[in-house]
Amino acid sequence: MAADADPDRIGLVCEGGRWSYGALLAAAHGAARAIAESGCLHVALLEESSEAAPIALFGAAIAGVPYVPLNYRLADADLTALLGRIAPAFIIGDTTRIMRLTPDRGHAVRSRLAFVAEAEARSTGGDLPESEESVALQLFTSGTTAAPKAAVLRHANLLSYILGTVEFAAAAPEEAALVCVPPYHIAGIAALLSSIYAMRRILLLPGFDADAWLALVEAERATNAFVVPTMLSRIITRIDEGVTADVSSLQAIAYGGGRMPMELIDRALHLFPDTGFTNAYGLTETSSTIALLGPDEHREAHRSGDQVVRGRLASVGRPLPTVELEIRDDEGRCLPPGERGEIYVRGEQVSGEYRERSALDREGWFPTRDAGWLDEEGFLFLAGRADDVIVRGGENISPGEIEDVLMTHPAIADAAAVAVPSMEWGEAVGVAVVVRPGHAVPAESELRDLIKGRLRSSRVPERIAVMDTLPYNEMGKLLRREVKKLLQT
Amino acid sequence: MKPGTRLKSTVCETEVMVIRVGNGAFECGGAPMVDERLAERGAPNPAFSEGTKIGKRYVDVEGGAELLCVKAGQGSLSSGLVALHVKDAKPLPSSD
Numbered sequence: 001m002a003a004d005a006d007p008d009r010i011g012l013v014c015e016g017g018r019w020s021y022g023a024l025l026a027a028a029h030g031a032a033r034a035i036a037e038s039g040c041l042h043v044a045l046l047e048e049s050s051e052a053a054p055i056a057l058f059g060a061a062i063a064g065v066p067y068v069p070l071n072y073r074l075a076d077a078d079l080t081a082l083l084g085r086i087a088p089a090f091i092i093g094d095t096t097r098i099m100r101l102t103p104d105r106g107h108a109v110r111s112r113l114a115f116v117a118e119a120e121a122r123s124t125g126g127d128l129p130e131s132e133e134s135v136a137l138q139l140f141t142s143g144t145t146a147a148p149k150a151a152v153l154r155h156a157n158l159l160s161y162i163l164g165t166v167e168f169a170a171a172a173p174e175e176a177a178l179v180c181v182p183p184y185h186i187a188g189i190a191a192l193l194s195s196i197y198a199m200r201r202i203l204l205l206p207g208f209d210a211d212a213w214l215a216l217v218e219a220e221r222a223t224n225a226f227v228v229p230t231m232l233s234r235i236i237t238r239i240d241e242g243v244t245a246d247v248s249s250l251q252a253i254a255y256g257g258g259r260m261p262m263e264l265i266d267r268a269l270h271l272f273p274d275t276g277f278t279n280a281y282g283l284t285e286t287s288s289t290i291a292l293l294g295p296d297e298h299r300e301a302h303r304s305g306d307q308v309v310r311g312r313l314a315s316v317g318r319p320l321p322t323v324e325l326e327i328r329d330d331e332g333r334c335l336p337p338g339e340r341g342e343i344y345v346r347g348e349q350v351s352g353e354y355r356e357r358s359a360l361d362r363e364g365w366f367p368t369r370d371a372g373w374l375d376e377e378g379f380l381f382l383a384g385r386a387d388d389v390i391v392r393g394g395e396n397i398s399p400g401e402i403e404d405v406l407m408t409h410p411a412i413a414d415a416a417a418v419a420v421p422s423m424e425w426g427e428a429v430g431v432a433v434v435v436r437p438g439h440a441v442p443a444e445s446e447l448r449d450l451i452k453g454r455l456r457s458s459r460v461p462e463r464i465a466v467m468d469t470l471p472y473n474e475m476g477k478l479l480r481r482e483v484k485k486l487l488q489t
Numbered sequence: 490m491k492p493g494t495r496l497k498s499t500v501c502e503t504e505v506m507v508i509r510v511g512n513g514a515f516e517c518g519g520a521p522m523v524d525e526r527l528a529e530r531g532a533p534n535p536a537f538s539e540g541t542k543i544g545k546r547y548v549d550v551e552g553g554a555e556l557l558c559v560k561a562g563q564g565s566l567s568s569g570l571v572a573l574h575v576k577d578a579k580p581l582p583s584s585d
Contacts, residue, residue: 166581
């Protein structure tokens, strides 16, 4: 559609290359011919972001083959398992590595350059049959608590998300969105779809680097950007360290994908006074965003002296008008404002479906496994994963409350609380802490007293471990199962 | 007809994508819309000539029909000669 509306407008900029909407559509048709001919059951991308990502995404859709972008940072064993689950696949990426991992699974393998060259060369040819395939995407979840699940998103889910949140061709010609999230993440895919639908030029930055990000904003006059909190933190650190760039073109920065520390967003609002900030909360299984805190709400909270309004900076805003959201207790009863429970959502963009089974209940509600609560005005606050709750002798303990207290200690740079096995209680609290450079390691009794002084005695950790760093994935999500493992040894 | 079908006006430049089919009878400028453009262009019925805007969604709430305008023109859209109205969607801030 974007290609029909203005085929010559530049839709994508990546590493010095420029592609018009017309050129992208032509290449997608070429890619679809190659994909259809291969007879493969999935199209996989095993690469950093590049022009190959949108060409493969749309090419796969035209060919009617589900698109499965994979995390190229996975260890060989994990990746081999995923490649086995999608065989035979049309795979774009590091051909040597793929052939080494799965030499005999019938995959059709192309390097990124060979794929793009083939797609561009085959842009004209016989008509492609219209596809009946309803599955658009299969994304392996990041698996912070268990092995990766294959989440399925149908065209109907993605279309509903795009129609519900973006207006077609609404972007002015100078608008450009800097996309630096990896192509295998739902935010990376949603960024491609939303930007192309709005006809906002995409500036792809493969492999995030704060200096490169700042340079690209200045060089291409980026107006929009999406970052995860860790990226924003690195960008601000570099600005504080004296890296200068003209960022006056930035009208909007959206963030999500992890918990945003209050100090960080406060600092960002101060450093980018004319930029509108949007906090987006969503999951792979919900086709990305389901709730958002908009620019005006950010500024209002940032300026407010009222603790309730100010506290909303720590919320993820209100649900989209196109989705329903409820907080429920363990028995599935709907909870009133202020009470913590599991977040349930329902709507056309919500798939809640895995290759193996659907997680939707009979009424179409999806249990997100995220814990949270709503305030009186409908602002949603997240409170960790429901699976992260520590159950000590029948009492539910949220890791966040313990971590927040530990973080108030001047010598503690980072902290994680997880369940550790206990003969007496079934589960008890274990914590891992990282000590700030230049500080002495606090005594265990000091940390226990700190928690005892602020929280109930059941929250006092049974085990305390000091670590150099906590394990995070590349999107800045804490890998709690890794912390658990480390605390059990 | 199914959602995703592209239709063209016979009286102006308007092109739409069907989002909700409703009864499937779509007109532009008072004349039925078609899959492929006709060689000769008709004139819009003055009662249906307010024009279409790119990116806007046009709905008939009762009939359950919805069209997305992907190319603007001078005719206006209707379904069974019931005028479609611009869907009043509050723009959301870009979240990705």
